[in-house]
Amino acid sequence: MAKRREMMSFRMSVLFSGILIVFLHRFGGLVRGEVGQDFSKCLDFFFERTPPKGFDAAGYQPICQRYKNQYHFASLYHRQHRVPVYSAYILRPADGKRPSSTWMYEPQLAFSRADPEMKPFRSTVDQNVIESQAVLEDYKKSNYTRGHLNPSMHQGTKENREATFTLTNIVPQRAGSNSGPWNKFENEVLKRFKNVCRGQMFVVTGALPYVSGTHWINNRVVIPEYMWSAYCCPSYNASLSASVFFPTYAAMGRNDPNSEEDIVPINVKAKRSVWGYDVRQMSVEALEGILTKRLAMPISLFHDHCQ
Ligand SMILES: *[C@@H]1O[C@H](CO)[C@@H](O)[C@H](O)[C@H]1NC(C)=O
Numbered sequence: 538m539a540k541r542r543e544m545m546s547f548r549m550s551v552l553f554s555g556i557l558i559v560f561l562h563r564f565g566g567l568v569r570g571e572v573g574q575d576f577s578k579c580l581d582f583f584f585e586r587t588p589p590k591g592f593d594a595a596g597y598q599p600i601c602q603r604y605k606n607q608y609h610f611a612s613l614y615h616r617q618h619r620v621p622v623y624s625a626y627i628l629r630p631a632d633g634k635r636p637s638s639t640w641m642y643e644p645q646l647a648f649s650r651a652d653p654e655m656k657p658f659r660s661t662v663d664q665n666v667i668e669s670q671a672v673l674e675d676y677k678k679s680n681y682t683r684g685h686l687n688p689s690m691h692q693g694t695k696e697n698r699e700a701t702f703t704l705t706n707i708v709p710q711r712a713g714s715n716s717g718p719w720n721k722f723e724n725e726v727l728k729r730f731k732n733v734c735r736g737q738m739f740v741v742t743g744a745l746p747y748v749s750g751t752h753w754i755n756n757r758v759v760i761p762e763y764m765w766s767a768y769c770c771p772s773y774n775a776s777l778s779a780s781v782f783f784p785t786y787a788a789m790g791r792n793d794p795n796s797e798e799d800i801v802p803i804n805v806k807a808k809r810s811v812w813g814y815d816v817r818q819m820s821v822e823a824l825e826g827i828l829t830k831r832l833a834m835p836i837s838l839f840h841d842h843c844q
């Protein structure tokens with residue numbers, strides 16, 4: 538009798554472990570799907586709900602940037618480089634000032650089951666967070682500023698703007714670029730949006746690493762050689778002279794005065810503080826050509842060329 542009961546309980550436990558294994562397998566798969574294998578929860582930030590094509594490498598991690606219970610924009614994160622490849626957003630002129638910056642990190646990069654909301658850095662930072670992404674310490678004494686890909690002044694509400702202060706939207710950018718020609722270009726895009734665009738403007742802004750050599754801050758975070766940006770506004774006022782920059786236009790900006798001049802030439806008459814940080818505006822096709830060559834990936838930024 539006792540033996541039979543033992544046998545029964547053995548069989549039950551075998552059956553139960555089987556169920557448990559199947560359950561864990563399924564559940565594990567589901568959980569991984571939740572944390573961003575793709576941009577399915579934030580496709581609204583892409584023209585025609587279609588993310589740029591061609592960016593495809595191991596370690597590229599889509600992030601739907603979530604803050605205060607809302608999605609604000611999308612970023613493709615490069616895990617090994619600890620910087621975004623690009624951020625994609627809908628441009629909305631700011632309805633107020635630049636917020637005081639509370640810098641945040643992305644818990645999901647450290648723990649796949651973590652809360653999908655970005656979180657402010659605390660005084661002690663978990664080791665898993667440090668390993669999985671850039672932290673404030675990386676930028677200290679680096680001689681690089683924290684350059685926004687999605688700049689806060691391209692975001693409408695206070696919460697939209699606060700959400701741009703996540704280090705997953707930030708690359709090491711020289712002050713000469715960040716507060717010089719690149720900032721001027723961002724302001725010009727804003728002006729074009731207000732004056733010429735008559736619908737939504739979709740923007741994709743990224744950072745291009747050097748082809749070779751080690752360019753890191755704190756031996757951890759990759760420094761880009763160039764900033765790049767492109768916008769798509771299919772509905773615009775064609776009777777204005779600035780409509781030549783529509784429906785799409787793009788730019789690349791230097792982040793290093795020592796770079797060759799084949800991509801962006803240097804204005805030799807520029808002021809010393811911004812010397813070598815020029816921005817060259819170009820068609821989206823020209824930008825895609827440069828990205829395709831440099832990344833060795835067939836890049837297409839907007840669905841059907843923003844038609
Ligand atoms: C930052 O710049 C200063 C002055 O040019 C230099 O002495 C220092 O080594 C630089 N720091 C780093 C981390 O590159």
Ligand SMILES: *[C@@H]1O[C@H](CO)[C@@H](O)[C@H](O)[C@H]1NC(C)=O
Nearest residue numbers: 732733735773774775776777
């Ligand atoms: C387009 O610009 C022209 C010239 O400034 C202006 O008269 C017209 O009202 C504008 N159209 C729209 C739809 O904004």
